Amino acid sequence: MKITQAHGGGGKLTADLISNIFARHFANEALDQMEDAAVLTLGTPRVALTTDSFVVTPLFFPGGDIGRLAVCGTVNDLLMRGATPRYLTAGFILEEGLDTHTLEDVVISMKKTADEARVSIVAGDTKVVEGHGGLYINTAGVGEMRCSQNISAGNAHPGDVVIISGDLGLHHAAILSARMGIENTIKSDAAPLGEMVGKLLEAGLPVHTLRDITRGGLGTVLYEIAQASGVHIAMDHTVPLTNDMVAGFCDLLGLDPLFMGNEGKMALVLPEDFAKEALALLDASCYASKPRIVARVRESASPLVTLGTRGGGTRIIEPMAGEGLPRIC
């Protein structure tokens, strides 16, 4: 089988590649957790570790750039495990012909974002390959586990609600607009989620699951949570997933916000009794945009994600199968 763009889309083919090749051969306790970050035993406190590569094109886009993404993506993966991000590494693969001013702009953006996310970039590496002036960045992140709470995709319970921190699809739409030369005011939501997560945990809310909604979109995230927790996640079709501008953009291009990538949005699962307090905390954050309940967790004999339809029917949500938008992050 030959690798295609679809293998990098974050959907079913990516999942197949991971389970058939990487997870199969690398199998170990920490990796098998299959969470956004591995939790390690390394003395006290416990340490979380994660990695992500960034290949987004264009390198600069409305609302962000590859450097901002490279910091946010890894920081957010640590946060989603309940860890406080502390240290990042940065590995650069530069294509010949890249202008060093471009590189410097990316590096400055990384530094600024690292400050915003309160992490230090402590180790780096540079390699050069043939090409046309492009640039890839890998970041790995180390965080301190902040609490004994088990925040995990496998921890969603019947009676929980799923909250999203804001409008979906902005990063996806911004990248696509930049590539297609479509003029609009949509900006990527690329942002570190530490301030929001900090508020929720400091308030002592019983957070069951946190997931940043990246490649594959909310549909894929909910599918993964349903699988890991063995529950039915029932989406409410009356709740809009995004704002009017992105919704209009989606209508025009036949896109579904449910499967569009984001770089500064998260899904939060916690008992319904605490939803009001969580929504109020999120609403006060500059990184949120109209946080809302989008689904409820129910008991189920087998894992399932459903979406009620306007006609009164029910649609079963599968993870994104196609390729999504290539090189979105």
Next chain:
Amino acid sequence: MKITQAHGGGGKLTADLISNIFARHFANEALDQMEDAAVLTLGTPRVALTTDSFVVTPLFFPGGDIGRLAVCGTVNDLLMRGATPRYLTAGFILEEGLDTHTLEDVVISMKKTADEARVSIVAGDTKVVEGHGGLYINTAGVGEMRCSQNISAGNAHPGDVVIISGDLGLHHAAILSARMGIENTIKSDAAPLGEMVGKLLEAGLPVHTLRDITRGGLGTVLYEIAQASGVHIAMDHTVPLTNDMVAGFCDLLGLDPLFMGNEGKMALVLPEDFAKEALALLDASCYASKPRIVARVRESASPLVTLGTRGGGTRIIEPMAGEGLPRIC
């Protein structure tokens, strides 16, 4: 300024790029150590963190492959700081058209090498880009600082000797032979150095500096140690740096083993009184090949590396200035 292959060669242009762009903007205490791995404060025990990307072509070569390199390179960087490697992350950037069997062979090699080096790969990521079936790997590594010994490039002292663990240039020559279609029996030395480092430290030897001799070769390593420690490192021109086969290969192609890349060799700096014991310990390792003293550390008003010449003169050794061999690791 445009990026060229020389910026990735590990020599002067790489150093300029690091100091002018990365170190300048990312500056912080841990990064500024400018060692092979950053040492972090994260509770007890102290933790070392490092990263490396691998872009070697061809993906498979006599003596190794990109997967073996990706594990060894990062593990060795941790070891060179006196840390015990514990956990790795692996970020894959795949080019479209890559055969999944090729990918699987690389993954299997990584797993085998990780077992050999006694580390676990605990987090991963995959991205896909356009291209011609190639593959890049980034690994980041976390290690536990094993001892209070300050093993550092800045710790070489007058009265120390520099020992190399074996013949130099094998990896460089193997890659070059594979690319040029030259038939010989030279194999890459790609190997994890943990067994050798473990023996030295368990014996309680007062190790001052450890450096793996990778891109830029021994010449660049010695230059960096001389700079960081403010000493004169005087090389002994009567000691051969490599075996007859590699020496013959070098003569043919006009190469100097002093600046050739390795992936399983290290330079060890310690007081001369302990040299004999260190050499005996190294000699008993399957990863060493005729370990030998190649230089002595002397006091100096300014940092300096010299090599005596056959005619009785002295040559000053500068770090590799050109591009070295592109995509050697």
